[in-house]
Amino acid sequence: MKQTKIPVDLILESMAKSAEDAQKRVSKASDVLLGDLNTALATTPYEVVYEEDRVKLKHYFRSETAENKLKIPLLVIYALINRETMLDLQADRSVVKTFLSEGIDLYMMDWGYPTRKDRFLTIDDHVTGYINNAVDFIREKHGIPKINLMGICMGGSFCVMYSALHPEKIKNLVTTVTPTNFDTEQGLLHVWMRNLDVDKMIRAFGNIPGDLMNLGFLLLNPARLIIDKYVGFSENMDNKDFVENFVRMEKWIFDSPDVPGETFRQFIDDCYKKNLLIQSKMYLGGKRVDLKKLTMPLLNFYGKFDHLVPPEACEKLVKTVGSKDVEDICLETGHIGIYVSSKIQRQFAPKIAQWLRERDQEDIIVRQAKTARNLPAAAGRQKPPAKELIKPSSRRRRQPAAKSKSSLMQKIAEAI
Amino acid sequence: MPEDNKQNKESDFPFPPWLKASMEVWSNITKTIPKPDFAEAEKQSASNNRLAEQWQRNVNLMKSFSKLMSEPEAAATAMKAMNTLPEIIFKMAKSGWEASFQLQKNVLEKAGKIRRHTEAYNFDNIDQETFKVLTDVYEKELRQYFNIPPLGLTRFYQERFNKFLDKQNTFETKVAEFLSIIYLPIEKSFKALEEKLQAMAKEGILPKEVKENYAIWLKILEGHYMKLFQSKDYTDALHDTLEKMEDYLLAKDEAMRDFLQFFPVPTNKDMDELYKELHLLKKRVKELEKNIKSA
Numbered sequence: 001m002k003q004t005k006i007p008v009d010l011i012l013e014s015m016a017k018s019a020e021d022a023q024k025r026v027s028k029a030s031d032v033l034l035g036d037l038n039t040a041l042a043t044t045p046y047e048v049v050y051e052e053d054r055v056k057l058k059h060y061f062r063s064e065t066a067e068n069k070l071k072i073p074l075l076v077i078y079a080l081i082n083r084e085t086m087l088d089l090q091a092d093r094s095v096v097k098t099f100l101s102e103g104i105d106l107y108m109m110d111w112g113y114p115t116r117k118d119r120f121l122t123i124d125d126h127v128t129g130y131i132n133n134a135v136d137f138i139r140e141k142h143g144i145p146k147i148n149l150m151g152i153c154m155g156g157s158f159c160v161m162y163s164a165l166h167p168e169k170i171k172n173l174v175t176t177v178t179p180t181n182f183d184t185e186q187g188l189l190h191v192w193m194r195n196l197d198v199d200k201m202i203r204a205f206g207n208i209p210g211d212l213m214n215l216g217f218l219l220l221n222p223a224r225l226i227i228d229k230y231v232g233f234s235e236n237m238d239n240k241d242f243v244e245n246f247v248r249m250e251k252w253i254f255d256s257p258d259v260p261g262e263t264f265r266q267f268i269d270d271c272y273k274k275n276l277l278i279q280s281k282m283y284l285g286g287k288r289v290d291l292k293k294l295t296m297p298l299l300n301f302y303g304k305f306d307h308l309v310p311p312e313a314c315e316k317l318v319k320t321v322g323s324k325d326v327e328d329i330c331l332e333t334g335h336i337g338i339y340v341s342s343k344i345q346r347q348f349a350p351k352i353a354q355w356l357r358e359r360d361q362e363d364i365i366v367r368q369a370k371t372a373r374n375l376p377a378a379a380g381r382q383k384p385p386a387k388e389l390i391k392p393s394s395r396r397r398r399q400p401a402a403k404s405k406s407s408l409m410q411k412i413a414e415a416i
Numbered sequence: 417m418p419e420d421n422k423q424n425k426e427s428d429f430p431f432p433p434w435l436k437a438s439m440e441v442w443s444n445i446t447k448t449i450p451k452p453d454f455a456e457a458e459k460q461s462a463s464n465n466r467l468a469e470q471w472q473r474n475v476n477l478m479k480s481f482s483k484l485m486s487e488p489e490a491a492a493t494a495m496k497a498m499n500t501l502p503e504i505i506f507k508m509a510k511s512g513w514e515a516s517f518q519l520q521k522n523v524l525e526k527a528g529k530i531r532r533h534t535e536a537y538n539f540d541n542i543d544q545e546t547f548k549v550l551t552d553v554y555e556k557e558l559r560q561y562f563n564i565p566p567l568g569l570t571r572f573y574q575e576r577f578n579k580f581l582d583k584q585n586t587f588e589t590k591v592a593e594f595l596s597i598i599y600l601p602i603e604k605s606f607k608a609l610e611e612k613l614q615a616m617a618k619e620g621i622l623p624k625e626v627k628e629n630y631a632i633w634l635k636i637l638e639g640h641y642m643k644l645f646q647s648k649d650y651t652d653a654l655h656d657t658l659e660k661m662e663d664y665l666l667a668k669d670e671a672m673r674d675f676l677q678f679f680p681v682p683t684n685k686d687m688d689e690l691y692k693e694l695h696l697l698k699k700r701v702k703e704l705e706k707n708i709k710s711a
Contacts (some may be wrong), residue, residue, distance in 0.1 A: 015625050082477070116687060117491050121693040129702070195655055197662075204662035204669075206684065222598070223638040231630070 008176035028238035037240070039247040042085035044096045046108075046356045050137045054112035057137065060100055068103035070353075070360045072148050072171050073138055076108045077131060079154035080259050081213060084108055086252050087152075087337055093342050095349045107138055111257065119206045120259040123270075126263060127162045135162075135169050136406040138173040140393060146171035146296075148356055149152070153177050153268065153309060153335070157277065161284060161316065164293045172359050173294065176301040177335055179313040180291075180320075181278040182271045186310035188220055193272040212255025217401075220307060229243030238372055278316055299355050300328050301348065306335040327355070438661045439482040442475060512559065554589055573674050580664075580671040587657075587664035594657040597650060601640035629706035 048247045050057035062069070078084035087108070088096040090230070099106050109131070128180040138147050149170050151159030154180025184190050201208065218225045236242040275281035298321055302314035311330060318326040329351070331337075333344050454590040465534050564575035612632060616622050644650050673683040682690075 001463060015626060018626050115693040116684070119695065120692050125699075191646075192654065195651070197655075197659060200659065200662050200666075219598070221638070221641065223601075223634055223641050227637070228634055273608070342690040394632070 002213065013302070017412055025235070025238045029243075031314060032238055032240050032243055035240075036133070037227075037244050039244055039251060041248045042088040043091070044088050044094060044100070048110075049141070051106075052130060052133055054118065055134075056110040058108045058110055058111060060096060060106040060108070062100045062103065062105060066103055068357075070103050070105060070356055072144065072146070072303035072356070072360055073097070073102055073105035073142060074148040074150055074174075074356065075134060075138060076106065076161050077149065077151045077155035077278065078109060078111065078128075079152055079156075079254065080114075080263065081154060081210070082112055083252065083255050083257065084152075085255070086336065088249055089252060089340050093143060093340055093345055095345070097347035098345065099353060100381040102350060102355065102357075104353055105142075107134070109134060112206055113257040114260045115258075116206050119202075121260040122262045123158070123161070123266045127158050127166060128285050131158060131162050132166065135166070135184075145169070148172045148174070150174035150176065150352070151178055152339075153179070154363055157271070159266075160291070160294065161282070161289050163296065164280075164289045164291055165284065167295055170296050172297045172356055172357070174299045174301070175314075175317065176305055177309045177314065177338060178300070178317070179271070179309045181275065181313050181316040182273075183275040184312040186312045187307055189216075189308055190272065190310075190313065193268055193296075196268060196272075198265050198268045202265050205261065207258035207261050208256050208264045210266060213259070214254060214256050219306070248318060278320055280320070284307065291317075291320045295323050297359055298323050298327070299352065300326065301338060302328075303331055303333045303335055303338055304330050305333060308335045321356060326345055338369050365375045417603050435483065439479060442478060465688040488591070547589065547596060551586075551589050558585070566700060576598040576667070576671045576674060583660070583667035587660040590657045590660040597644070597653050601637055601644050605633060605637040605640050608640070609633045610635070 044060060046058040046060045047057045048056045060136065076087065078087070089092045091097065096106065096108070137150070139145065146169055147171070149159050149163060150158070151174070153176075156175040157180060159173060160175060160178065160180055163173050164170060182190060206214070213228070233243075233246055236246075270276045271283050274281075278291070280288065280290045298318060300314060300318050302309065302311050304311060308359065315328060315330075318328050331344055331347065333341055338344055338348055510618075559582055562578040565571075566578070611630060613622065613629075623632065669684055673685060676683045
């Protein structure tokens with residue numbers, strides 16, 4: 001029988017070297033961890049321009065002298081799970097900063113931290129209540145009939161619902177990692193949610209605790225999110241930049257507001273269990289959410305490796321809406337990677353800005369026509385109504401982005 | 417024969433002589449207490465009189481009890497009743513021991529089966545016998561004591577508290593089971609890593625770096641987790657754990673309500689009712705505001 005030759009000496013030598021490296025790293029890491037660390041997130045300046053209950057509307061400052069300014073403001077609606085600070089995680093990877101430098105007049109909804117008193121708030125309260133009021137506020141402030149709307153994850157679903165109920169107020173719709181088709185076996189979340197006794201859950205918890213949901217998300221990939229992530233941290237904890245970025249990410253991930261009970265119930269029952277949204281059978285405040293009424297231009301982003309909202313949950317939307325100007329973009333990343341991965345950053349936010357810019361010019365004409373009809377206050381400033389331009393029909397499908405070697409932070413972002 | 421029986425009963429039951437002696441002592445003490453002087457008694461406070469009366473009543477009660485207990489038949493009956501108490505305690509202890517032995521036996525059996533059951537990437541019929549036995553033991557042997565119907569004025573409070581303890585135990589058992597399932601892929605991944613390294617060693621391509629070994633293990637582990645999460649057993653365990661957690665929280669809330677009401681602090685139920693009313697009122701106000709604006 002042939003004996004296997006194992007290079008024991010080499011293995012031992014390698015282990016000794018690893019131990020030596022680790023010792024050096026720990027020594028240097030103590031300087032980093034005990035020193036001053038800049039781990040602040042969401043540092044781009046803004047002002048709160050509208051408040052209602054726990055909800056705040058942030059308005060970011062853009063350079064008013066810049067030449068590339070877009071005329072129609074953009075309202076970003078984040079999910080009720082985790083916080084919108086993810087879009088401004090760090091200066092060199094901030095969707096907010098990119099939007100501002102691209103000349104977008106940016107508003108963002110901060111859902112705040114729901115308390116027990118918010119447990120009876122439904123999706124209807126969020127969509128036709130808070131979102132509608134914020135949209136009306138921006139329309140009135142700018143004296144325009146329509147604004148641009150962008151939704152993220154569950155916030156995207158809310159935007160789809162809102163735009164279907166109020167197409168007259170939305171100029172362009174951007175949906176990112178937005179679940180609309182819940183009848184899929186691709187994501188574990190979809191499989192697990194289907195058999196959830198949501199009534200009992202609401203009775204027991206009131207609001208759904210953010211920590212409980214976070215635990216659920218960690219359990220979707222424990223090897224990466226509970227083990228490898230921290231092994232990666234220990235290997236790089238002597239690198240100040242890495243530590244700062246890592247801590248920022250940790251701060252964001254575990255900053256999880258609770259989800260109002262009734263909203264959660266409605267989302268699970270109507271969407272995850274009955275899949276009503278994509279079938280245009282969902283009702284909000286007694287009104288049917290008919291996706292055929294989504295006649296505005298639609299840009300739909302999703303992640304190829306998104307295990308929370310898999311491609312199958314997103315890609316049906318463009319085929320269902322009434323608009324002819326739709327575009328589907330599938331990026332080779334995960335759920336959060338779209339917003340925080342430096343590689344994807346270069347494709348994502350600039351693409352949105354460019355897409356909006358192409359439709360911003362058209363809107364001036366539309367705006368003048370609509371303003372004349374809908375907003376009597378602006379009538380004094382109106383120009384003669386002009387014909388709406390014919391929009392390009394670009395039913396483009398998936399545009400896979402190139403994949404390069406990922407950094408650890410990127411890997412983490414993709415694993416989420 | 418009846419005489420013998422009587423003798424036996426007396427020897428079985430040592431209390432009559434002790435009762436007799438104790439009775440004599442207390443009677444003598446009572447005798448030493450001066451008889452009440454009515455003129456003096458009027459001067460005494462009402463509470464002192466009541467104390468003397470109560471003392472006399474207790475001595476009389478003790479006398480009659482002693483007399484009764486000196487009858488061997490009565491003493492034997494009382495003894496029999498008292499004997500049932502240790503019987504109950506013994507029965508409880510017995511079921512506890514049996515449960516413990518059963519569990520230990522199962523754990524040992526499971527320990528012997530560890531290697532046999534660690535089959536890579538296979539999570540069908542997860543071997544969770546230990547936890548099934550633990551749950552079984554709890555449900556069959558121990559839970560019954562929480563279900564003894566409480567009596568009296570505080571019965572509902574006791575019932576709610578017992579329910580809370582019961583649900584807490586059930587939840588803890590479920591959590592232990594769920595954690596053991598979550599640990600399974602780690603157990604299996606080490607076995608799979610061992611096999612893989614053996615195969616690599618045979619080919620002479622054994623990784624030299626610790627990092628390489630870690631990367632191989634992590635990939636195996638991730639694969640195992642993905643496989644586990646898709647299994648029905650895992651989904652069932654997840655839902656079951658969540659359900660037991662909810663049962664526990666609801667029971668805790670109910671038991672807590674009793675304490676909070678006692679203090680008095682508004683309970684979640686009280687606040688929820690208030691919040692609901694507030695929510696509906698706010699909605700109406702907003703609707704009215706809109707109507708006024710648009711009018």
